[in-house]
Amino acid sequence: MRTTILFILMLWGSLGFGQTDKEINTLVVEANHLVDELKYTEAINAYKKIIDLYVKRDSVKEDFVANLYVAIGSCHINMSNLRKAKNFFEKAEEIYIRTGQTKKRRYVDALGEIGIGYFYQGDFDEAI
Numbered sequence: 001m002r003t004t005i006l007f008i009l010m011l012w013g014s015l016g017f018g019q020t021d022k023e024i025n026t027l028v029v030e031a032n033h034l035v036d037e038l039k040y041t042e043a044i045n046a047y048k049k050i051i052d053l054y055v056k057r058d059s060v061k062e063d064f065v066a067n068l069y070v071a072i073g074s075c076h077i078n079m080s081n082l083r084k085a086k087n088f089f090e091k092a093e094e095i096y097i098r099t100g101q102t103k104k105r106r107y108v109d110a111l112g113e114i115g116i117g118y119f120y121q122g123d124f125d126e127a128i
Contacts, residue, residue, distance in 0.1 A: 024053050040075040047072045066095035086117040
């Protein structure tokens with residue numbers, strides 16, 4: 001989870017900054033702080049707001065959105081909302097596949113999180 005959040009910050013740092021970008025940057029920092037404080041519901045809301053703002057930009061990097069989905073899924077895992085977590089990890093997985101990101105660590109992290117979700121649900125065959 002911490003790796004994902006740090007990656008989000010690194011990726012975000014590579015983007016240009018307009019007014020919306022500054023608001024998104026502030027929300028990323030806030031969401032990460034909420035995760036550190038174990039305030040997962042509030043962090044999820046912040047990550048969703050980031051997605052809403054981000055997709056309105058002229059230039060959208062889908063892998064940034066996928067990383068946010070992984071962060072949301074991780075929050076759901078921490079709150080034992082396994083089905084919701086799995087849904088967000090699968091959304092991220094779809095983006096990683098569509099954008100050719102399947103050989104990157106982010107994709108592997110998402111797959112691992114999906115496996116953890118299946119494991120916690122007792123579906124050990126799917127977890128593998």
